[in-house]
Amino acid sequence: MTALAAGLGAAAWSLRDLPAAFGRRPDAEREERVRDSPQYRDGAFHNAPSTLARASEAPGFDAGTARRMLFERGGRVPAHPVPTVRPAPTPGPAPEGVRITWYGHASALVELEGFRVLLDPIWSDRCSPAAHVGPKRLHPVPVELEELPPVDAVLISHDHYDHLDMPTVKRLVHTQSAPFAVPLGIGGHLRRWGVPEHRIIELDWDETCTLGDLVLTLTSAHHFSGRGLTRNTTLWGSWVIAGPNRRVFYTGDSGYFEGYARIGEQHGPFDAALVQIGAYDAAWADIHMTPEDAVLAHRDLRGGLLVPVHWCTFNLGLHPWAEPVERLLAEAKTQAVPLAVPRPGERVDVDNPPELDGWWETVS
Numbered sequence: 001m002t003a004l005a006a007g008l009g010a011a012a013w014s015l016r017d018l019p020a021a022f023g024r025r026p027d028a029e030r031e032e033r034v035r036d037s038p039q040y041r042d043g044a045f046h047n048a049p050s051t052l053a054r055a056s057e058a059p060g061f062d063a064g065t066a067r068r069m070l071f072e073r074g075g076r077v078p079a080h081p082v083p084t085v086r087p088a089p090t091p092g093p094a095p096e097g098v099r100i101t102w103y104g105h106a107s108a109l110v111e112l113e114g115f116r117v118l119l120d121p122i123w124s125d126r127c128s129p130a131a132h133v134g135p136k137r138l139h140p141v142p143v144e145l146e147e148l149p150p151v152d153a154v155l156i157s158h159d160h161y162d163h164l165d166m167p168t169v170k171r172l173v174h175t176q177s178a179p180f181a182v183p184l185g186i187g188g189h190l191r192r193w194g195v196p197e198h199r200i201i202e203l204d205w206d207e208t209c210t211l212g213d214l215v216l217t218l219t220s221a222h223h224f225s226g227r228g229l230t231r232n233t234t235l236w237g238s239w240v241i242a243g244p245n246r247r248v249f250y251t252g253d254s255g256y257f258e259g260y261a262r263i264g265e266q267h268g269p270f271d272a273a274l275v276q277i278g279a280y281d282a283a284w285a286d287i288h289m290t291p292e293d294a295v296l297a298h299r300d301l302r303g304g305l306l307v308p309v310h311w312c313t314f315n316l317g318l319h320p321w322a323e324p325v326e327r328l329l330a331e332a333k334t335q336a337v338p339l340a341v342p343r344p345g346e347r348v349d350v351d352n353p354p355e356l357d358g359w360w361e362t363v364s
Contacts, residue, residue: 020166020192023227026188033204037204048257050222050258054286055285075364077321080362080363081139084104084345085347086143087347088347093114094115096113097350098248100307102342102348103121105122106276109148110241112248113245115152115211117151118155119274120156121172127161129227135315136315145168151176154178154181156181157236158223158225159225159234160253173193173194181218182202183202183218183235186202188234205218205220214241218237218239219239221238223255236253238252247270249267249268249272250273251289253310254297256289260296268302270301271305276289276308276309278316278324281317295337304338307340308341329341
């Protein structure tokens with residue numbers, strides 16, 4: 001009985017943060033901006049109609065998909081340690097020009113014309129509501145969160161656990177003073193986790209916030225949201241990061257759709273685009289792009305340098321670990337799209353990107 005009690009106590013302790021990690025659903029009856037959003041109806045947010053978004057070949061996470069995830073595991077994690085780069089300290093103001101430091105998965109730091117913007121930071125060992133359950137990090141974080149330079153904004157694309165991480169947000173409350181710019185409804189999660197009201201900026205699609213000469217615009221994506229059993233009570237999106245002369249785009253998670261061409265027309269061209277390439281499957285083709293889709297989207301956006309994200313760090317798909325970047329490399333070469341594939345922690349100068357060296361080939 002003593003061992004059983006100890007085991008139950010340990011289990012309860014490991015799950016102590018679970019209710020908070022689920023966040024807080026917005027109350028559409030009270031939150032006028034949610035209720036009045038063109039994307040919101042019948043109690044949920046919706047994607048824009050699309051004739052390009054690919055229909056899924058299976059109904060999402062069904063029994064067949066579950067079997068594949070459990071039993072088709074070959075090659076889905078790297079065979080050798082993923083090489084990381086410890087970023088050099090960058091005290092003081094951000095440099096001019098455009099530089100991108102990718103920390104793994106979709107977490108990145110964009111330095112643009114003297115500003116710094118942190119994207120979808122996740123520093124936890126797992127992308128999960130529980131600290132000891134869920135997809136585990138496949139490489140260490142290249143730098144501790146407390147060692148990041150001061151940033152001007154933290155951008156969140158949507159509220160899935162691999163993009164909005166409660167422990168990371170709580171640490172950023174104390175280590176940074178920047179505002180969190182988020183899609184509509186996500187402010188409820190942040191408030192529950194202790195983010196001060198004055199540091200929360202909630203936007204609908206095509207809304208903009210201006211921080212000095214830095215202009216941040218939430219643009220559309222073809223995806224979904226949810227941290228529990230209820231979906232789409234918060235909005236999802238992509239981001240345009242614009243300085244006086246230079247621009248960077250971040251896709252967040254999305255299927256390929258007409259929105260990229262519209263964003264390219266309205267906000268492009270871009271000096272660089274961080275584009276999702278991993279965790280694709282026929283079962284969810286409408287919400288995650290394949291590497292070939294990523295190249296299509298990049299061209300629609302009128303992007304300059306393509307920097308792939310949403311791969312390498314967590315095992316979230318059913319494809320081999322290195323397949324996303326290998327397929328991307330082949331398609332980018334065919335379409336003459338300039339590409340940089342940094343190691344986690346590596347800083348890319350967009351005006352002078354490093355040559356492709358195939359570092360992933362020695363890992364997979």
